[in-house]
Amino acid sequence: MDDEKKSNLYKKYLKWLIPLDLTLFLIIGLIWWLTGEHTIRQLSDISFFVGASTMMAGFLVYAGTRQSTGNFRYQFANTASDADMHKRINQDWKERFANEALILFFIILGGIPLITGILIYQIFT
Numbered sequence: 001m002d003d004e005k006k007s008n009l010y011k012k013y014l015k016w017l018i019p020l021d022l023t024l025f026l027i028i029g030l031i032w033w034l035t036g037e038h039t040i041r042q043l044s045d046i047s048f049f050v051g052a053s054t055m056m057a058g059f060l061v062y063a064g065t066r067q068s069t070g071n072f073r074y075q076f077a078n079t080a081s082d083a084d085m086h087k088r089i090n091q092d093w094k095e096r097f098a099n100e101a102l103i104l105f106f107i108i109l110g111g112i113p114l115i116t117g118i119l120i121y122q123i124f125t
Contacts, residue, residue, distance in 0.1 A: 021109060031046050048113075055106060058107060
């Protein structure tokens with residue numbers, strides 16, 4: 001992959017990462033505000049839970065996207081296709097890398113509030 005494609009890929013993910021993380025922090029703040037007791041420990045716990053839940057949602061999406069065979073141990077291209085083997089293998093690799101980029105995106109998306117929650121607790125208590 002050349003540098004221009006990598007740059008466009010990073011821009012594409014950053015375009016979604018920042019607004020989604022801001023939305024997660026808004027949800028965290030809303031939950032913290034509505035629960036009544038406003039302690040640093042509670043804010044930290046809510047941040048940790050929302051981050052871990054986002055990562056788990058990403059894993060569930062990743063586990064449900066393996067379309068070629070449905071099995072992680074048996075990852076060969078679909079054989080029921082009119083395309084030649086080279087095109088089927090290319091399609092399989094594109095699917096696989098897109099799925100792995102998706103799980104990495106969710107790990108980063110959930111990791112930011114999770115780490116923020118840990119840091120809030122460590123710094124302010």
